[in-house]
Amino acid sequence: MExxxxxxxxxxIVLAILAGTLVFVLIVNAGSExxxxxxxxxxxxxxxxxxxxxxxxxxxxxxRGQGVMVNFWATYCEPCKEEMPYMDQLYEEYHDQGxxxxxxxxxxxxxxxxxxxxxxxxxxxSTHDRNETVMEAYEIVPLPxxxxxxxxxxxxxxxxxxxxxxxxxxxxxxxxxx
Amino acid sequence: xxxxxxxxxxxxxxxxxxxxxxxxGKPIEGNQHIDGNDEKHVLEMRYEGSARRSQTYKRTxxxxxWAFFSxxxxxxxxxxxTVVLSALGTVYPQEQFKNSPLxxxxxxAEEYGFTGQIFYQLGFHNMYSSWWYITLVALIGVSIIxxxxxxxxxLRRALNNQKTKRHxxxxxxxRLVSKDNQLNEDDVNKLRxxxxxxxxxxxxxxxxxxxxxxxxxxxxxxxxxxxxIIILLAAIFRMFEVMxxxxxxxxxxxxxxxxxxxxxxxYVENTGFVYxxxxxxxxxxxxxxxxxxxxxxxxxxxxxAVIYRTTEETLPGQEPELEEVTRGEIRLNQPVTFDxxxxxxxxxxxxxxxxxxxxxxxxxxxxxxEFTFYSDEAPPEFHLEESDIMVSVDDWYPELEFTENxxxxxxxxxxxxxxxxxxxxxxxxxxxxxxxxxEDIIPLSEDNELVMNVTGIDRRSASGLxxxxxxxxxxxxxxxGIFMIGVVQGLYWYHRRVWIHPKGEGIYHIGIHTNKNWYGxxxxxxxxxxxxxxxxxxxxxxxx
Numbered sequence: 001m002e003x004x005x006x007x008x009x010x011x012x013i014v015l016a017i018l019a020g021t022l023v024f025v026l027i028v029n030a031g032s033e034x035x036x037x038x039x040x041x042x043x044x045x046x047x048x049x050x051x052x053x054x055x056x057x058x059x060x061x062x063x064r065g066q067g068v069m070v071n072f073w074a075t076y077c078e079p080c081k082e083e084m085p086y087m088d089q090l091y092e093e094y095h096d097q098g099x100x101x102x103x104x105x106x107x108x109x110x111x112x113x114x115x116x117x118x119x120x121x122x123x124x125x126s127t128h129d130r131n132e133t134v135m136e137a138y139e140i141v142p143l144p145x146x147x148x149x150x151x152x153x154x155x156x157x158x159x160x161x162x163x164x165x166x167x168x169x170x171x172x173x174x175x176x177x178x
Numbered sequence: 179x180x181x182x183x184x185x186x187x188x189x190x191x192x193x194x195x196x197x198x199x200x201x202x203g204k205p206i207e208g209n210q211h212i213d214g215n216d217e218k219h220v221l222e223m224r225y226e227g228s229a230r231r232s233q234t235y236k237r238t239x240x241x242x243x244w245a246f247f248s249x250x251x252x253x254x255x256x257x258x259x260t261v262v263l264s265a266l267g268t269v270y271p272q273e274q275f276k277n278s279p280l281x282x283x284x285x286x287a288e289e290y291g292f293t294g295q296i297f298y299q300l301g302f303h304n305m306y307s308s309w310w311y312i313t314l315v316a317l318i319g320v321s322i323i324x325x326x327x328x329x330x331x332x333l334r335r336a337l338n339n340q341k342t343k344r345h346x347x348x349x350x351x352x353r354l355v356s357k358d359n360q361l362n363e364d365d366v367n368k369l370r371x372x373x374x375x376x377x378x379x380x381x382x383x384x385x386x387x388x389x390x391x392x393x394x395x396x397x398x399x400x401x402x403x404x405x406x407i408i409i410l411l412a413a414i415f416r417m418f419e420v421m422x423x424x425x426x427x428x429x430x431x432x433x434x435x436x437x438x439x440x441x442x443x444x445y446v447e448n449t450g451f452v453y454x455x456x457x458x459x460x461x462x463x464x465x466x467x468x469x470x471x472x473x474x475x476x477x478x479x480x481x482x483a484v485i486y487r488t489t490e491e492t493l494p495g496q497e498p499e500l501e502e503v504t505r506g507e508i509r510l511n512q513p514v515t516f517d518x519x520x521x522x523x524x525x526x527x528x529x530x531x532x533x534x535x536x537x538x539x540x541x542x543x544x545x546x547x548e549f550t551f552y553s554d555e556a557p558p559e560f561h562l563e564e565s566d567i568m569v570s571v572d573d574w575y576p577e578l579e580f581t582e583n584x585x586x587x588x589x590x591x592x593x594x595x596x597x598x599x600x601x602x603x604x605x606x607x608x609x610x611x612x613x614x615x616x617e618d619i620i621p622l623s624e625d626n627e628l629v630m631n632v633t634g635i636d637r638r639s640a641s642g643l644x645x646x647x648x649x650x651x652x653x654x655x656x657x658x659g660i661f662m663i664g665v666v667q668g669l670y671w672y673h674r675r676v677w678i679h680p681k682g683e684g685i686y687h688i689g690i691h692t693n694k695n696w697y698g699x700x701x702x703x704x705x706x707x708x709x710x711x712x713x714x715x716x717x718x719x720x721x722x
Contacts, residue, residue: 008238008240008241011240011241011244012240014323014324014327015240015243015244018316018319018320018323018324021316021414022313022316022320025312025316025414025417026309026312026313028417028418029307029309029312029417030309044494045493045494046493046494046495047493047494047495047496048495048496059493074590075587075590076576076577076586076587076588076589076590078586106590107590108553108554108556108576108590108591109553109554109555109556109574109576109590110556111556111557111558111571111574112556112574112576112587114558115573115574127495129495130497131435131436131495131497131498132435132436133436133442133492133494133495134494134495136436136438136442136494137442137494
C-alpha cells in the first residue's frame with residue numbers, strides 16, 4: 001500500500017510539473033502577440049522638452065492628480081491633424097477641471113511641428129520625441145494613438161486611431177479628477 | 179501486501195506485472211501475454227521481461243494518464259500527426275510572410291482559392307505559434323519523458339538483479355541456443371578464456387557461467403531522450419527576451435538610434451554606409467563573368483557603426499549620456515557584437531534620402547550669399563552674412579506630394595524634399611518666394627528679380643540592421659551533443675550475454691542474447707566456441 005501511494009504521488013508530481021510547464025508556455029506564447037501596455041497598467045514615465053515654452057520640460061510623473069491625454073502625432077499624418085482642433089476646443093473647457101493634454105510629435109524637425117502648432121494657434125503643451133524613445137516605450141504603431149491616463153497614473157483607455165469631438169469628451173470625463 | 183509481488187521458485191521476490199523473474203529469468207505464469215511470450219517460443223528481451231507498471235495499474239486517473247503517455251504507440255502517433263501538420267503548414271506562406279496589404283481572411287481565399295480558404299479557416303496561416311501546435315510538440319515531450327521513466331527504471335532494476343544462475347527455460351527460450359552439448363572441463367575452460375579475451379565479464383555460480391559485455395549500450399535510448407528534452411527546454415527559453423531577441427532597426431548615415439529590444443540601454447550610430455560593386459575594368463578577373471550582366475553586381479554592403487551604452491538610467495524623452503562600447507564595420511554575415519547582442523547588415527535604402535541641399539542667391543549676376551539646408555536640422559531661417567539678407571523657410575516637406583489640400587509631406591524622411599523660401603530683395607525690400615522641388619528651383623512669381631540656384635546636393639543611405647541575441651544556442655548545442663552521445667552509445671556497441679547452463683553429467687545448454695546485430699553475434703560465437711565441442715547454434719526466431 002505504501003509503495004502504491006508513493007508511486008501515485010510521484011506520478012502526480014511529474015504530471016503536474018509537465019502540465020504546469022505546458023500551461024506556462026501557452027500563456028507566454030499568447031502574451032507575446034499582445035502589446036504589453038494595457039488599460040489598467042501604470043503609464044510609463046517620460047520627460048520631454050516643451051516646444052511652446054522655451055526652457056521648460058514636462059514630466060508625466062509631475063502631472064499626478066490630473067487626468068492626462070498623451071497624444072502621439074506627426075505633421076505628415078492627416079487624421080492626426082484633423083483631431084487637433086477638437087483637442088484644442090475641449091482643452092479650454094477641461095483644463096480648469098484638471099485635464100492636461102501632452103501632444104508628442106514623432107516628426108524629425110521642430111520647424112514643421114512649430115509651423116503647424118502656430119498655424120492652428122494651439123494652446124496645449126507641444127513636445128518633440130527626438131529619439132523616438134517615448135514612442136517605443138508606449139508601443140506606438142498607428143498614428144495617431146492617444147493614451148488617457150487617470151489622476152493616479154494608470155492607463156484608463158488606449159485609442160489607436162483618431163478621436164471625434166464627442167468621443168473625446170467622453171474620454172475626458174472618464175479621467176476627470178474627483 | 180502479498181498479492182502485489184510474486185515470489186519465484188528461485189526465491190526472488192518480483193514486482194507485480196513482472197514477466198520474467200528478475201533473478202533467474204523463469205517466465206512468470208499468468209503474465210506471458212504482456213510481452214506476447216505466450217504466442218512465441220523466443221522470449222521478448224527488450225525490457226528484460228521487467229514490470230513496466232503502466233501496463234498493469236490503470237486504476238486512478240493519474241495512472242490512466244501515465245499509461246497513455248507511456249505508450250510508444252501513442253508517442254509515434256503524436257510524432258506522425260505533428261510531422262504531417264508541420265508539412266501542411268508550409269503549403270502556403272505563413273501569415274507574417276504573406277507580404278500583402280490584404281487581411282488574412284481575404285488573402286488566402288483570393289490568392290489560392292478554395293484550398294487557401296480551408297488553409298486559413300483551419301488556422302494553418304499562423305500554425306507554428308498556435309496554441310494547438312505548441313501543445314502537440316509539448317505532448318511529444320511529455321510522452322518522451324514518461325515513456326523513458328517508465329522503461330528505464332524497471333530495466334535497470336532487472337539488469338541489476340539478474341543472477342548468474344538462470345532457469346533452464348529462460349536459457350532455452352533465448353533466440354540463439356545450443357542445447358545438450360557434451361562438454362568436458364577443457365571445453366568449459368576454453369570457453370571461459372575465449373569470452374574473457376573478447377572482453378566479456380565472466381561470472382560463475384555453482385557451475386553456471388554468465389558472460390556479459392557493453393551493458394551501457396542499453397542506456398543509449400534514454401541518453402538521447404535527455405538530449406531531446408534539453409532541446410525542447412531550449413525552445414521554451416527562446417520565448418523570453420532575456421534569452422532571445424530578434425528585432426530590426428533602420429539607421430541613417432550620421433544618425434544615432436536606440437537599439438530596439440535592449441530596454442533603451444544601447445544606441446547605434448551609423449557613421450557611414452559603404453556600397454561597392456564588382457568592376458570589370460579594374461578587376462580583370464571578373465570581366466568575363468560580368469560580360470552579359472546588365473545590372474551592376476553588388477560586392478559589399480557595409481555600415482560603419484559605433485555602439486554606445488547609456489551611463490545611467492534615462493527617462494524616455496531625455497537625451498541619454500552615452501559612452502562608447504565598441505565600433506566596427508558591419509558587413510553581410512559579419513556582425514558587430516556587444517554584450518551578447520549582434521547587429522547584422524540586413525537592408526539598404528541606397529542614397530534614398532537627401533542629407534543636405536546647398537543654394538546660392540543672386541541678384542543681377544552678383545552672388546548675394548550661399549547657404550546649406552540640412553534636412554535633419556531644418557532651421558526656419560538663414561542669415562546671409564555677406565549681404566545681410568534673411569532667407570526664411572516658409573514650408574518644409576521632407577517627402578513632397580500634392581494632395582487636394584495642396585503640397586504636403588507623405589513621411590518625415592527626406593526622400594523627395596520640397597522647400598518654400600522667402601527671400602528679401604535688398605533693392606526693393608519686397609519678399610520674393612521660391613519653390614525647391616526635384617533638385618530644381620521654381621520662382622513662385624514672374625516678377626522675382628532675385629535668382630536662386632541649387633549648388634549642391636548631398637544624399638545619404640539608410641541601413642537596416644537586425645538585432646539578434648540568442649543565449650539558447652549553447653543549450654541547443656548541449657542537447658544535440660547529448661543526443662548524439664546517446665545515438666553512438668546505442669548504435670556502435672551491443673549488449674551481449676552468454677549463459678552456460680549445466681544440466682549435469684557434462685551436458686550444457688548455451689543461450690545467447692544480444693540487443694541488436696545478431697549477425698555479428700553469430701560471427702563472434704564462432705570465435706568463442708573455437709576448438710571446443712560446442713555444437714552449432716540454432717536461431718529460434720520464427721519467421722512470420
